[in-house]
Amino acid sequence: MMEEDGSQDPLGARDHVVYVDNMTRWNFTVLPLASDDDSQNHSESEEKVSPFPWRNDLNNKIILWSGDITELSVHAIVHSTNERMTERSSVTETLYTKAxxxxxxxxxxxxxxCKTGDAKISEGFDLLSRYVIHTVxxxxxxxxxxAAEGALFCSYRNVLQLVRENSIRTLGLCCVHSGKRxxxxxxxxxxxxxxxxxFLEKYGSDVDAIIFxxxxxxxxxxxxxxxxxFPRNPQEEQESLAHLPEDIGDDMGEPVIPERQIRIMDKPIYPKSDDRDFDDKTVDLNAEFGKSINGTVGQHPFASMQADPDTQKRLNPRSDVDMKKVEARKRYERLLKRARTEDLxxxxxxxxxxxxxxxxxGRPVIxxxxxxxxxxxxxxEKAxxxxxxxxDPIVEQDYVVVYFHTHTSGQNLPPMNFLKNVYHILDHKYKKNLKSFYVVHPTWWSKFATWFFTTFTASDIKQKVHSLKGVQYLYAKINPDQLDIPSFVLDYDIKENGPRYCVPFEEGTVEEL
Incomplete structure (x- = not known):
């Protein structure tokens, strides 16, 4: 359905060509509402106004598609790369080969x-598309x-800016936010x-189609x-309200960072002589500057502006710390909401x-x-x-974790960056209420990795991590009937340590081996 005879391609004959006219627009991906009466009744019961109302004209410019971006017969395609333009991925290789x-x-x-968040344009040469827009x-x-959200917004914004500047009517837009990064x-x-x-709300008339x-x-x-x-009918518009994130950006879509906004008092203090006609007056800036020199700057409305955020941070560094805590908490709450609703x-x-x-x-064991x-x-991410x-329901109280490293290989070890991200994402209560983390059957490498991680990333749990060379070392702290241990772990334990071995524990302590 997507492919046509190459003779119809104005850019030359191709074996695989996907034409925009043959693709399904977003507004045709669902059926319309049953009747106008139902829509009217629904609208009368609405109480909230969506910041992204149903716009059939905008939906008609959107296409969601999965495939090889180089097969699109469009004016321009977007290429996600690195700053030195040396990205080596299957998409890039295909792009260079065909171009x-x-x-x-x-x-x-x-x-x-090309700097992170920037975008640059080149010819498409032998590609179907006339242009390639490169972004990082x-x-x-x-x-x-x-910072990441701001840079990502800049990437998309700068791509769309080049679309306007170069009169690009159809665009193949890849996912700039790659899992690789x-x-x-x-x-x-x-x-x-x-x-x-x-972008389409402001400049929709300049574009015919944007293909995600x-x-x-x-x-x-x-x-x-x-x-x-892009709700496809009034009902979907209302249903979407409950799922929109807290930060829906400004009128350009840019993420809102509260501490970077200019803060101006709601009611500036006007000089009494100017109360009635300030809005209609033409302000003589030279005269006003002269007033400031004479010590009367406090009378002007501009003087009612609060100190800039950077100065406030220097004077009150605690506020910056509190803001980061609030952001971290909101981020965790979003993940918790997803964890409770997604199929895992x-x-x-x-x-x-x-x-x-x-x-x-009496502490729960994980x-x-x-x-x-x-x-x-x-x-x-799903893990x-x-x-x-x-x-989450367990870590409200004290808890312990038992990690069986038995028969674990490199295929079972997540990347260190992932572990660091997880450690910083999890709520503070995870670290605070963790009382012991037992590593059973450690290897030399696992001991080194554990030491490295708890020394340079998770220092606040360093004293809670204990390496145990045998299962029976757990029994001083956890009764055997309270442990669900895989059979292969027990078999390995017997093979390595024998069916019975002495465990030299003192009451209330764990020997680190």
Whole structure:
């Protein structure tokens, strides 16, 4: 359905060409409401006004599609790369192959670099598209979320700005927020779609179609987020209100960072002589500046502006710390909401993380089985959501974790960056109420990794981590009937330590081996 005879392609004959006219527009992806009467009755009962109202004209310019972006017969496509334009991915390789050597030469000799959040345009050369817009998305770090959000918005905004400047009517827009740079797909989709929505509200007449080009990993995310910003009927518009994030950006779609906004008092203090006609007066800035020199600057309304945020931070550094805590809490609450609603049965079926009984002090015990965790293939984001769903009701009180490192290989170990992100994402109560973290059957490498992580990232739990060379060392703290231990762990323990071995414990202490 997507492909046509190459003879119809004005840019030349191609084996695989996808034409915009043959693609399904967003407004045709669902049936309209049953009747006008139903719509009228529904609108009468509405109490809230959506910041993204139903606009059929805008929906008609949106296409959601999964495929090879180089097969699109459009005016321009977007290429996500790195700052030195040396990105090596399957998409980039395909792009360079089809564009021919002239594109690489153009980048090497003329474009050279592209800063994070910036966008640069080149010819498409042998591609179907006339232009290629190159942009660099940010690397995601939970410590600098606002910076990443701002940079990602800039990428999309600058791409769309080039669209206007070069009279581009049809655009293939890839996911700039790539998983390779650690950006959460859903959070990135919100910024991408919201920015396009605001752009079309202002400059929709300049564009015929914007195609969100996804792959198998991002298509479902975009399909879920798109109705929030491009509702397809009044009913969907109202249903979307409950799912919109707290930060819906400004009138351009840019994320709102409260501490960077200019703060002006609601009611400036006017000089009495100017009360009646200040709005109608032409202000003589030279005269007003003269007043400030004479010590009367406090009489002018501009003097009612509060101190700039950077100065306030220097004077009151505590406020910046409090703001970061608030942001971290909001971020965790968003993850918790997702954890409670998303289908995580595939993660639960792995039996890598589960709750068992209680230790001798009545504290709940969480078991993590390293061998059962396919870190190289599992969806790490869903694994984090499952952990939050399981642990959140437990960590309100003291708890302990038992990690079986038995038969664990490199395929079972998540990236260190992921562990760092998880540590910073989790609410403070996780670290505060964790009383002991037992590592059973550690290897030399696991001991080193644990020491490195608890020394440079998680120093506040360093004293809570204990390495145990055998299962029986757990029994001094946790009764055997309170532990659900996989059979392969017990078999390995017997093979390594024998059926019975002495455990030299003193009451209330754990020997680190």
């Amino acid at each position: 021919g050597p002239k594109l690489e030469a153009e980048i090497k000799n003329n474009i050279k670099v 998305g940010p690397r995601y770090n939970v410590k600098y979320v606002t 650690g950006y959460p797909p859903k959070e990135g989709a919100h910024i991408a779609i919201r920015t396009v929505r605001r 080009v996804c792959d198998d990993g991002t298509y479902n995310v975009y399909e879920e987020v798109l109705p929030l910003y 049965t595939d993660i639960a079926s792995l039996r890598c993380l589960y709750r068992t009984g209680q230790d001798r002090f 078991v993590f089985v390293g061998r059962n965790f396919p870190a190289s293939t599992v969806d790490l 984090l959501l499952y952990a939050i769903r399981l642990l």
